[in-house]
Amino acid sequence: MSQDSYSLMRGGLVHRLLHASGALHGSRRLSWWLAALLVAVTLLPLVGLASAQGMLLPRPHAMALLGDYATLARLLLALPLLVLAAPRADALLHSALRQLSQASLVHPRRQPRLQALLATIRRLRDSRWPELACIVLAFLPLFVQGGVVSLLSGVPDWRTEGGATTPAGHWYAWVGMPLFRLVMLLWLWRFLLWAMLLARLPSVGLTLHAEHPDRTGGLAFLGVAHERFSMLGAAGALVLSGACLNHMTYLDASLYSLRHLLAGYVIGVTLLLLAPLLLLSPILIRARRHALYRFSALGSRAAAAFDQRWRAASEDTAGSESLLDHNDASAFADFSAVYQGTASMSVVPFTRWTLLGMALPALAPLLPLALVAMSVDDLVAKLAGMLI
Structure with a gap:
């Protein structure tokens, strides 16, 4: 099977777009370049636009861009964190899915069930519709709320000026927030795929x-x-x-x-x-x-045999044979x-x-x-x- 057969991340519409652009073949540190690109696209225009309107540096009684800690945390920290964590997460999930197929958890006669389950998860992963839905959901709040951004009550904000949304506010609403929502939704979709796999795994018939x-x-x-x-x-x-x-x-x-x-x-x-x-x-x-049922019955027989051997050794007055000369005590301790x-x-x-x-x-x-x-x-x- 291919390297991507056990992957939860390497599939779907976004992955195909990256593959078509050649980005997946051009660098071993794609996640770093992608994180830097997303930060540049979402944050650098905000810096320029907020600076042009004089709302870049922190100021008294107003929330400037560099004083908006929620925006900085979202675009400068959380967004790149999700992008950089994806390859490491996929590597461990890949190993777990491979171990499911190769370990003795599934009887050979039930392997077709497991492979069918993994194939279903791959089909869902590779489908374009879930990620198209993620894109729609990422932009949906703009149309539901009419493009209005949430503000702190009574605090002048870099996103509004004179009751109207500033260019920086428009960029944040139409570019910054949708990109953050999209990355978060893509992670949630992978989490849902993993949960679906775990939910259907018992039906395969695991040998525990x-x-x-x-x-x-x-x-x-x-x-x-x-x-x-x-x-x-x-x-x-x-x-x-x-x-x-x-x-x-x-x-x-x-x-x-x-x-x-x-x-x-x-x-x-x-x-x-x-x-x-x-x-x-x-x-x-x-x-x-x-x-526990099985070992309890076996333990009763082991305890009875051990007790019988103990009594026989205790009644051996000649002392020719000792309980310590047998492996019964060691075997009983191992069983315990x-x-x-x-x-x-x-x-x-x-x-x-x-x-x-x-x-x-x-x-x-x-x-x-x-x-x-x-x-x-x-x-x-x-x-x-x-x-x-």
Whole structure:
């Protein structure tokens, strides 16, 4: 099969356009060039247009372009982050899909089911209609809202002047925001494809081993690959952090008043991104239950045989034979370790480290807000008071 057969990213309308332009053959660092191009197209014209109207540098009682932290976070940080993270995410997802086909998780007689499922996902990935829908959705708010951009109430903004939208505001509304929405929607479409794969994977008929060392029946690699979608949470957190910084700077909002919003975002986006993995829980529960039934019966026989050998050794008054001369004790200890491992098997294909790997990218961009809310000296003093 071709290199793209197990890829979620290398397909679709946008990929075909890049392939037709020759961009996919011209550079090994395409994502860096593409990120730089998107930043240049979305941000550099804004700088020129805002400078021409005198709204580039921060000024009192008005929000200039370089003082609009939400816009800067969206176009200068979140947009290139999503572009740069795509190749690394695709590499790990590619490895996970390949492992599904090559590992012993699927019986040879059921391989046609798995290949049919992967072929369905590839057909959806390569279809032009989902990405055409993403393009339409990226521009739809312009026609629904009439091109009006959202502003902070009562704060003069670089996007408007005299009640009319400025040239910089028009560029942001017609170029900057649609491009950001498009990249975000393309990521969401890939996330939906991955969720569809996980949802239909149990119907293939996986052969799970409850005693697998990864404590998830052999599916831990899916949780590791799933972590790559944490970039969606990180991009959203960057935009949220910029928006909160605008409210704290221009509307005198306190970090304390925003605490529920920030905590709700981190918890909500982490649970939302982890939700597709929960679709595998039913087969993991069945595998664990059946293994415990099987090992419980085997354990009863092993315990009875061990007890019988122990009694025989204890009643051997001549002392010619000891229990330690046999491998029964070692074998019983090994069986006990396998049973304990099976009993502690997780019924979700991720660990606490996977959970942490999804939550931290959503949390890290929000931490600088604490430095804005209080000085470094106050922050150090509070930390020292808590630790000492």
